[in-house]
Every structure is written in C-alpha cells, then in structure tokens.
Amino acid sequence: MEEKKIIYMDHAATTAARPEVVEAMLPYFTDKFGNPSSVYTFASGNRDAVSNARRIIASTLNTEASNIYFTAGGSESDNWALKGTALSLADKGRHIITSKIEHHAILHTAEFLEENGYDVTYLDVDENGIIRLDDLKRSIRPDTILISIMFANNEIGTIQPIREIGEIAREHNILFHTDAVQAYGQLPIDVEALNIDMLSASGHKLNGPKGIGFLYIRKGIILKNLLHGGQQERSKRAGTENVPGIVGLGKAAELAAKTMDERIQKETELRDYLIDRVLAEIPYSRLNGHRNKRLPNNANFCFQFVEGESMLIMLDMAGICGSSGSACTSGSLDPSHVLMALGLPKEVARGSLRLTLGGENTREEVDYVIDNLKSVVDKLRSMSPAYEDYIKNSQI
Ligand SMILES: *Cc1c(COP(=O)(O)O)cnc(C)c1O
Numbered sequence: 355m356e357e358k359k360i361i362y363m364d365h366a367a368t369t370a371a372r373p374e375v376v377e378a379m380l381p382y383f384t385d386k387f388g389n390p391s392s393v394y395t396f397a398s399g400n401r402d403a404v405s406n407a408r409r410i411i412a413s414t415l416n417t418e419a420s421n422i423y424f425t426a427g428g429s430e431s432d433n434w435a436l437k438g439t440a441l442s443l444a445d446k447g448r449h450i451i452t453s454k455i456e457h458h459a460i461l462h463t464a465e466f467l468e469e470n471g472y473d474v475t476y477l478d479v480d481e482n483g484i485i486r487l488d489d490l491k492r493s494i495r496p497d498t499i500l501i502s503i504m505f506a507n508n509e510i511g512t513i514q515p516i517r518e519i520g521e522i523a524r525e526h527n528i529l530f531h532t533d534a535v536q537a538y539g540q541l542p543i544d545v546e547a548l549n550i551d552m553l554s555a556s557g558h559k560l561n562g563p564k565g566i567g568f569l570y571i572r573k574g575i576i577l578k579n580l581l582h583g584g585q586q587e588r589s590k591r592a593g594t595e596n597v598p599g600i601v602g603l604g605k606a607a608e609l610a611a612k613t614m615d616e617r618i619q620k621e622t623e624l625r626d627y628l629i630d631r632v633l634a635e636i637p638y639s640r641l642n643g644h645r646n647k648r649l650p651n652n653a654n655f656c657f658q659f660v661e662g663e664s665m666l667i668m669l670d671m672a673g674i675c676g677s678s679g680s681a682c683t684s685g686s687l688d689p690s691h692v693l694m695a696l697g698l699p700k701e702v703a704r705g706s707l708r709l710t711l712g713g714e715n716t717r718e719e720v721d722y723v724i725d726n727l728k729s730v731v732d733k734l735r736s737m738s739p740a741y742e743d744y745i746k747n748s749q750i
Pocket of ligand 1: 366367426427428429430432457459504506507508533534535536556557558559565567
C-alpha cells in the first residue's frame with residue numbers, strides 16, 4: 355500500500371527531533387549510561403555532557419551556565435517560576451500579574467495560587483493580542499511580586515513588548531518571568547538586554563526531545579524548590595539528570611541558533627505567502643494576531659460559518675496536520691481562551707485554524723494546503739444553515 359504523504363503544519367504543538375539531535379543522544383542511553391552524580395571516572399563524561407549543554411544554552415541567551423536549570427519541560431518550568439516565586443516572596447507580597455492569553459501551564463498554575471491565598475491580575479489584550487503597557491503599570495501594587503508575560507503566543511503567534519515589560523518590572527523592583535516556549539529557538543533572545551529575570555523553554559518545540567526543558571533564573575534570585583530530593587541542579591531541582599534529553603536539548607539549541615537567521619527569513623516569506631493567499635482567496639476569513647509582530651512560522655485564521663473541528667478532520671483526510679486553538683484545548687468544544695480574549699464572538703472563534711510552519715515545509719506544500727482548505731471551507735459552508743441564511747439575506 356502506498357503511504358499517504360503527511361503535510362505537517364503543527365510545529366507549535368511539537369516538532370520532530372533533528373537527526374543530529376538523536377545521534378547526539380543515543381550513546382547516553384547505552385554506552386554512556388552512568389549517573390552524573392557518581393564518583394567514578396566512568397560517569398564523569400556524563401557530567402561534562404550536561405555542563406556542555408548548559409553552556410551552549412546559556413550562550414544563546416547571553417547569560418552564564420550557572421543560571422540554567424534543567425527541568426522536564428515547559429510546563430514544569432512555568433510551574434516552578436510561579437510557585438517558586440510565590441513561596442519565596444510570600445512575606446513581601448502575594449500579588450501576581452499575568453495575561454489572559456497565557457498557556458494553561460501559566461493560567462492553571464495562577465488559578466492554583468489564587469486558591470492558596472494569592473491574588474492574580476489577568477491583563478486584557480488588544481484586538482491583536484498584545485498587552486497594553488499602561489494596563490500593566492496601573493495593575494502594579496505595593497504587594498506585586500511577579501509579572502509573568504509570555505514572549506510569543508502559542509496560538510496566534512503574537513510577540514509581546516518584552517523589553518518594555520522588563521523595564522517596567524525593573525523600575526518597580528518586581529521579578530519578570532516570561533514563558534518563551536514558543537519563542538526560544540525561533541527568535542533571538544538576550545536576557546540582559548530584555549531585563550528578563552526568569553525564562554521557560556522546552557526541547558520539543560525546537561526540534562529537540564520531549565520531556566526536557568529549562569528554566570533560566572537570573573543570578574541572585576532565590577526560588578523555592580518545586581521538586582525536593584537529591585542535590586542535582588545545585589540542589590534546586592531534584593532527580594537524576596535526564597542526560598540523553600539534556601544532550602539533545604543542547605544540540606537542538608545549538609542548531610537552532612546556527613540556523614535562526616535563515617529560518618526566520620524562509621519561514622516569514624512562506625508564512626506571508628500563506629496568509630496573503632488565504633485572505634485573498636477565501637471569503638469571510640480573518641487573520642488572528644498581529645500582522646507583523648508574530649512568530650515567523652505562525653498563521654492563525656478564523657473562517658466564518660465553519661466549525662474548526664470539522665475543518666481539521668477534513669484536512670486530516672487530505673494528510674494535512676493543523677490545529678484549532680491549541681493542542682491542549684482541542685477535543686473541547688469551548689472556543690479558545692486566546693481568541694475570546696481578542697474579543698471575537700464565540701461563533702467566529704469556533705471556526706479557527708492554526709497552521710504553524712517548520713523549516714522543512716515548502717511552497718508546494720502551502721499551495722496544496724490552500725487548495726484543500728478552499729474546498730473544505732466551501733463544503734462545510736454549503737452544509738451550514740447559518741451561511742445559507744446569511745447569503746439569502748444579503749441578496750435581498
Ligand atoms: C508547549 C508549551 C508549553 C508547555 O511545554 P511542555 O514542554 O509541553 O510542557 C508551555 N507554554 C507554551 C507557550 C507552549 O507552547
């Protein structure tokens with residue numbers, strides 16, 4: 355049987371590990387399986403491999419290796435930044451500022467903290483999905499201990515004014531954390547220039563392995579531990595190091611940094627081609643998120659009179675992998691909290707489609723996706739009573 359070609363345009367959900375990444379990891383499953391904490395020489399190479407990955411990652415952020423702490427991924431890093439800060443600064447204050455469009459790893463952690471005596475302000479965003487700096491300034495209180503605003507949004511790709519947020523946080527002596535899971539490896543990030551105190555990233559979003567990530571913590575900031583146990587990660591994060599994962603993440607970070615400029619240019623061009631054609635050729639469609647201040651690989655649309663899940667199923671039949679809302683919310687019928695925060699009506703937000711490109715996607719693939727998308731949208735509208743009514747009324 356001929357295998358159906360898969361066109362993968364869901365790189366915001368996860369990415370394939372690059373062959374070089376897998377190759378770098380393999381020896382650490384077998385020959386080099388030692389525990390980095392062991393005393394004998396056999397394990398010392400593993401300590402070196404972990405240090406090397408830490409150094410590579412630190413250099414991509416313009417910081418020191420000792421500020422990088424490995425975790426089991428973006429969710430753990432986000433949990434640690436919020437809960438760790440909340441616990442260590444509880445005497446100073448119990449107010450946290452974040453936004454309405456954060457990933458659930460932030461939002462659900464913030465809700466957990468609210469249940470435990472903390473106060474959280476969820477900033478609104480404008481119609482493009484960007485927070486208003488005046489809102490941020492106004493929401494700061496004497497007991498505010500943390501501002502956590504994502505670098506770039508996982509659904510609509512919008513990039514926040516991180517430098518300005520960092521400046522405001524610094525002026526008020528408040529810690530600033532950013533969930534950079536989507537941005538790290540896609541955009542240049544300098545934690546010094548941007549005044550970032552803590553930053554979360556995850557391996558599987560940058561062609562690295564799943565289940566590994568890191569939290570950057572500026573030197574001098576004391577976070578309470580999330581995980582207690584052994585003395586790994588300078589006694590800040592217990593658990594035997596995921597050596598293959600760490601090595602893979604280091605390799606992925608190195609490759610991402612090396613290829614970044616080229617990828618940004620290529621993906622931006624392809625993204626703009628996709629966006630321009632869809633908006634021009636499919637009526638009653640809109641782009642979600644800022645037109646330019648967005649990740650180079652992100653396109654997110656709403657199609658009126660169409661239901662997102664049906665669209666995904668029909669695209670899947672053509673071998674196309676996209677998403678509606680985010681991977682975490684699909685399966686639920688509620689429209690995405692991000693699209694709702696943009697002020698879209700529910701019925702419009704339900705017709706959303708996110709296509710996120712990767713380095714291997716081609717113009718031919720984009721053409722194929724657009725052709726299929728046009729016929730899918732047509733087909734679904736032809737079965738939609740709301741569309742029929744709309745057309746009838748507009749012809750009177
Ligand atoms: C994927 C993602 C996460 C979660 O990262 P995991 O490594 O899957 O736990 C957190 N925040 C954002 C913005 C993400 O895109």
